[in-house]
Amino acid sequence: MRHTRTRSILPAAFAVIFVGCGGGSETGVQHKSITIKGSNTMVILAQSWAETFMRENPGIAVQVSGEGTGTGIAALINGGTDICEASRPMKDVEKDQVRSRHGKDVKEISVALDGIAICVHQSSPIQSLTEAQLKAIFTGRITNWRDVGGKDEKIVAYSRDNSSGTYMFFKEHVLSNEDFAREIQALPGTGAIVNAVSKDPASIGYSGIGYASGIRVVPVRRDEKSDAVAPSLETVRSGQYPLSRDLFFYTTGEPAGDVKAFIDWVLGPEGQKICETVGFYPIVKK
Amino acid sequence: MVLSLPRLQRIGTLSDRLASILIKGSAFVAILALILIFIFIGREALPVLTSPEVHKEVDLAKLFLPQASRPGAAAEFTWQPISEIPKYSLAPLFAGTLKVTIIAVLIAIPLAVAAAIYTSEFAPPWAREAIKPCIEILAGIPSVVVGFFCLMVIAGWLHSAFGWTYRLNALTAGVGLSLAVIPIVYTVSEDAFSSVPQSFREGSIAMGASSWQTASRVVLPAAMPGVLAACILGFGRAIGETMIVLMASGNAAVLSWSPVDSIRTFSATIASELGELVQGSPHYHVLFFLGAFLFVLTFVINLIGRWWVGRLQKRLQGAS
Numbered sequence: 001m002r003h004t005r006t007r008s009i010l011p012a013a014f015a016v017i018f019v020g021c022g023g024g025s026e027t028g029v030q031h032k033s034i035t036i037k038g039s040n041t042m043v044i045l046a047q048s049w050a051e052t053f054m055r056e057n058p059g060i061a062v063q064v065s066g067e068g069t070g071t072g073i074a075a076l077i078n079g080g081t082d083i084c085e086a087s088r089p090m091k092d093v094e095k096d097q098v099r100s101r102h103g104k105d106v107k108e109i110s111v112a113l114d115g116i117a118i119c120v121h122q123s124s125p126i127q128s129l130t131e132a133q134l135k136a137i138f139t140g141r142i143t144n145w146r147d148v149g150g151k152d153e154k155i156v157a158y159s160r161d162n163s164s165g166t167y168m169f170f171k172e173h174v175l176s177n178e179d180f181a182r183e184i185q186a187l188p189g190t191g192a193i194v195n196a197v198s199k200d201p202a203s204i205g206y207s208g209i210g211y212a213s214g215i216r217v218v219p220v221r222r223d224e225k226s227d228a229v230a231p232s233l234e235t236v237r238s239g240q241y242p243l244s245r246d247l248f249f250y251t252t253g254e255p256a257g258d259v260k261a262f263i264d265w266v267l268g269p270e271g272q273k274i275c276e277t278v279g280f281y282p283i284v285k286k
Numbered sequence: 287m288v289l290s291l292p293r294l295q296r297i298g299t300l301s302d303r304l305a306s307i308l309i310k311g312s313a314f315v316a317i318l319a320l321i322l323i324f325i326f327i328g329r330e331a332l333p334v335l336t337s338p339e340v341h342k343e344v345d346l347a348k349l350f351l352p353q354a355s356r357p358g359a360a361a362e363f364t365w366q367p368i369s370e371i372p373k374y375s376l377a378p379l380f381a382g383t384l385k386v387t388i389i390a391v392l393i394a395i396p397l398a399v400a401a402a403i404y405t406s407e408f409a410p411p412w413a414r415e416a417i418k419p420c421i422e423i424l425a426g427i428p429s430v431v432v433g434f435f436c437l438m439v440i441a442g443w444l445h446s447a448f449g450w451t452y453r454l455n456a457l458t459a460g461v462g463l464s465l466a467v468i469p470i471v472y473t474v475s476e477d478a479f480s481s482v483p484q485s486f487r488e489g490s491i492a493m494g495a496s497s498w499q500t501a502s503r504v505v506l507p508a509a510m511p512g513v514l515a516a517c518i519l520g521f522g523r524a525i526g527e528t529m530i531v532l533m534a535s536g537n538a539a540v541l542s543w544s545p546v547d548s549i550r551t552f553s554a555t556i557a558s559e560l561g562e563l564v565q566g567s568p569h570y571h572v573l574f575f576l577g578a579f580l581f582v583l584t585f586v587i588n589l590i591g592r593w594w595v596g597r598l599q600k601r602l603q604g605a606s
Contacts (some may be wrong), residue, residue: 180376182366185537
C-alpha cells in the first residue's frame with residue numbers, strides 16, 4: 001500500500017541525514033587525526049573550521065561530532081576526545097575529574113561568541129523587555145502583553161524543543177533553570193520559530209542572531225534601570241548585551257602538536273572570520 | 287529428448303514447491319520484522335517497569351498520576367522531562383494525541399466516504415478517471431511537505447479567519463492530518479463500493495428506487511464492512527503520524543478540552559526528544575515506553591476494528 005511506504009521512507013531519510021552528519025570526515029589513509037566532541041550548537045561552526053583547516057593542511061584529519069556539551073565533557077574525562085567543544089563553562093567538579101584521571105589541568109579556550117535574539121512580530125508595540133520580564137513570560141507568570149506595556153492581548157510564546165542547546169541556554173540564563181510554562185509552544189527549529197513569530201502579531205520567540213529576518217528584534221535590558229541593548233557585533237563583543245555567551249574548547253593540559261596548530265588557526269584571523277559566516281561572533285582579544 | 291509426462295510433473299512440483307517456499311518465506315519476513323520491532327521496543331521500554339536506576343526519576347505512578355512540580359505545589363499532569371524535577375505525566379500527551387486524531391478523522395471520514403460514493407455510484411466515467419488518481423496522488427505526498435504546507439499556509443488562513451489565540455493548535459494540525467487520512471479512507475472504501483455486485487444495483491433500480499436510494503440504502507450497507515475497515519486504517523494512520531503534528535500542532539503539552547489549544551502528541555514527542563538523549567537514561571526509556579504504548583494502542587484498535595468488521599460481514603452474509 002502506498003501510505004505505508006511513504007511512512008517508512010521518512011525515518012530512513014532521517015537516518016541517512018544523521019549518519020551523514022556524524023561520520024562525514026572519515027578519510028581512511030591519513031594517520032594524524034584530531035577529534036572534537038561536544039556541543040550541538042557549535043557543530044556547524046566546528047565543522048566549517050575543520051573543513052577549511054583540512055583543505056589547508058591535508059596531512060591532518062579533524063573529526064567533529066556534536067552529541068551535546070555533556071557528552072563532550074564526559075568524553076574528555078574518559079580520554080575519548082582531543083578537544084571538547086562546550087556551549088557552557090565546565091563545572092569545577094568536571095575539571096576535578098579530568099585532573100584526577102589524567103593528572104593535568106583542563107585548559108579552557110574561548111573560541112567564539114554567541115548571542116540570542118528576542119523577536120516579536122513587526123507590528124508589536126513593545127520597545128524593550130527586561131530579563132525579569134522575559135523570565136516571567138516564559139515561565140508563565142505574565143500571560144498578557146498589557147503587563148509589559150503592550151496591547152491587552154494574550155502572549156503566544158514560542159520556544160525550541162528540549163533537545164536544543166539554545167533551549168538549554170535560555171532555560172539556564174533567562175529562566176535561571178526554572179521550567180518553561182506548559183503553554184509555551186515548542187517548535188522543531190529556529191527557522192520555524194522565526195516563521196511563526198513573523199505571522200502572529202501576539203507572539204514572542206527567541207533565536208540565534210543570524211536567523212532574525214522578517215521579524216523585529218527586541219532590545220533587552222538587564223533590569224529596569226539599565227539601557228535597552230540590541231544585539232549586534234559590538235554589544236555582544238563588549239558584553240553589554242545580556243543574552244550572550246562564550247563558546248569554548250577544552251583540552252586536557254596545554255594543547256600540543258596538531259591540536260595546538262588547529263586551535264591556533266581557529267583563534268587566528270581566518271578561523272575567526274568563519275565564525276561570522278556561520279552566524280556567530282569572533283572572540284574579544286584580551 | 288522428450289520428457290515423459292511423470293517427469294514433467296515432477297519438475298513442475300519441484301518448481302512449485304520452491305516458489306511456494308519463497309512466497310511463504312517472504313510472508314513470514316513481515317511477521318518476523320514485526321516481532322523483532324516489538325521485542326526491541328519492549329526491551330528498551332522495560333526498564334521503566336523494572337530498573338531501580340530509572341525508578342529514581344520516574345515510575346508508573348509518575349507516568350499516570352498527577353505530580354507536584356515543586357514541593358508544596360498542587361499536583362498536576364505535566365510533561366517536562368528537562369527540569370530540576372523531571373516530570374513525565376502521559377496525560378497531556380495522551381489527550382493531545384486523541385484530540386488531534388479525532389479531529390482529523392471527523393474531517394476526513396465524511397469527506398472521503400462521500401467522495402468514494404460519488405465516484406463509484408454517481409460520477410460520469412471521465413470524472414471518475416480524473417478524481418481517483420488525484421486523491422491517490424495525495425497519499426504519495428510526503429507528510430513533511432503536508433506539515434510544511436500546514437505550518438505556512440493553512441495555519442495562516444485559519445488564524446486570520448477565526449482569530450484564535452494560538453496560531454498552531456490541535457484543529458490546525460487536525461486539518462493537515464486529515465489530508466493524510468483522506469486518501470487511505472477514500473481508496474479502501476472506494477474499493478468496497480466497487481466490489482458490491484452490479485446485480486444489487488440493478489435489482490434496486492428495477493424495484494423503482496432512485497439512484498440516491500440505491501446508493502444510500504443498498505450499496506452503502508452492503509459495503510459497510512469495507513468502509514469500516516477504511517475508517518480503522520485511517521484512524522491508525524492519524525494516531526501514528528508524526529511530521530504533520532510536529533510542525534503544525536505547536537507542541538505544547540497542555541491538558542484541556544479546547545480544540546484550539548496547542549497540543550503535543552506521543553509521536554511528535556518521540557521525534558523531537560529522542561535525537562539528543564543519552565542512551566539508557568530514564569528519559570530515553572520513557573520515550574520507548576511511549577512508543578510501546580502507542581504500538582499497543584493501535585494494535586488494540588485494529589483488533590477491535592477487525593472483530594467488528596468480521597461480525598458485520600457475518601451478519602450481512604446471514605441476511606442475504
